[in-house]
Amino acid sequence: MTARIGVDIGGTKIAVTRFDAQMNVAHEARRDTPGDYESIVAAVARLVHEAGDGTVGLGAPGSNGPRDGLWRNANIVACNGRPFFQDLERAIGRPIRMENDANCVALCEAREGAGKGASVVAFFTIGTGLGGGLVIGGKVMRGANGEAAEFGHTGLPWMDEKDWPPVDCFCGKRGCAEMYVSGTGLVKDYARSTGHLLKGPEIVARARAGEAEAGAAIARMQDRFARICANLVNVIDPDVIVMGGGMSALPELVEQLPPLIRRYSFSGTAEVVVKRAAFGEASGMRGAALLWAPA
Ligand SMILES: [Zn+2]
Structure with a gap:
């Protein structure tokens, strides 16, 4: 040993x-x-x-x-x-x-944390940016090009007028998921709808205090995240989706997410298990x- x-x-x-x-x-x-x-x-x-x-x-x-x-x-x-x-x-x-x-982090959560015992574990880390990992059968899925589970730089699915025009990403593309679901994304979205550049925690605090614009920005982020997760369900249908990172403290991005993901899944009936990371x-x-x- x-x-x-x-x-x-x-x-x-x-x-x-x-x-x-x-x-x-x-x-x-x-x-x-x-x-x-x-x-x-x-x-x-x-x-x-x-x-x-x-x-x-x-x-x-x-x-x-x-x-x-x-x-x-x-x-x-x-x-x-x-x-x-x-x-x-x-x-x-x-x-x-x-x-x-x-x-x-995904491997730790899959082996010992919120994904323990599950065969396919998708992990999101939602902080300043949006990262991820995919663990299948206890092994990290790295991919043929080392680019598996780069969830943050997949395109935001099923865009509508509220998402348009797509936001420029630092990776050189437009409309990447990270530009919508992350601290950076929340700041950009709030600034786009109100003209005010506030930090993420301030926007969350304003939403909790009842400010309609801040609440709407968080609701848009939640809806976009549900679409990103439903897209993932339509590709690999994980047994568990584990949320980590600072912004996973928001119930909108964990506890409240499964019914929204279900709505966007192909069948409209997917029962998706979403859990908060067990380790910090x-x-x-x-x-x-x-x-x-x-x-
Ligand atoms: Zn990108």
């Missing part, structure tokens, strides 16, 4: 946890993420060495290009275009397994460590 080390490489912090064979926390450490690439690689290696022996799993924003082995799409831009996986493995001096950070911040490290656990 070996220990498992899980590493969560984030834009501001790098966090490492060493778990024992029963996945109890045996060691924890964290530090600020350095600004340049070489220092990031060195910092991760040092934290892993300090954690001790065990298998090493890592989660980071972005993904490994399946053909060129270069890291891409990370908001830690210093890592993009670099052989991040190979450089980390060399610096750590042990075989590593590494996944997109949202995929690690630690799920990235747990999921990374679980990359070495047999499915």
Whole structure:
């Protein structure tokens, strides 16, 4: 029975946890993420060495290009275009397994959290942006191009006048789901309908205080999210949809969602199970460590 080390490489912090064979926390450490690439690689290696022996799993924003082995799409831009996986493995001096950070959270929730026991688990992380992961039979579904479960950059389905014109996305396309269902999306939508640029929590607070415009913006976000989920049901029909990230605190995006998803599903009768994530911040490290656990 070996220990498992899980590493969560984030834009501001790098966090490492060493778990024992029963996945109890045996060691924890964290530090600020350095600004340049070489220092990031060195910092991760040092934290892993300090954690001790065990298998090493890592989660980071972005993904490994399946053909060129270069890291891409990370908001830690210093890592993009670099052989991040190979450089980390060399610096750590042990075989590593590494996944997109949202995929690690999805794996943790599927194995040990809200999706435990289900065979197909779809996970959304709703924060500033909209990320996701898909776990099938206990394994992360990465896809032939490493692009599976990029839910945030699927198009908003069944657009109508209220959604038009489509919002420009940073990825270069228009009408991506993330531009509607996320903190950023809520801010943009409220600004578009009222002319006022407020932060997400302020819009939520105004809705709770009874402001009609804020309530309508949240209702539009909810309806759009139901369409995105129904589209997913029409493709893979998950056993459970798990919602994580800061905005999953809103009941509109969890408890109140299934009847709306049902309405948009092809049959109009789909019974969709939607649950809030069971783990918080630690799920990235747990999921990374679980990359070495047999499915
Ligand atoms: Zn996009």
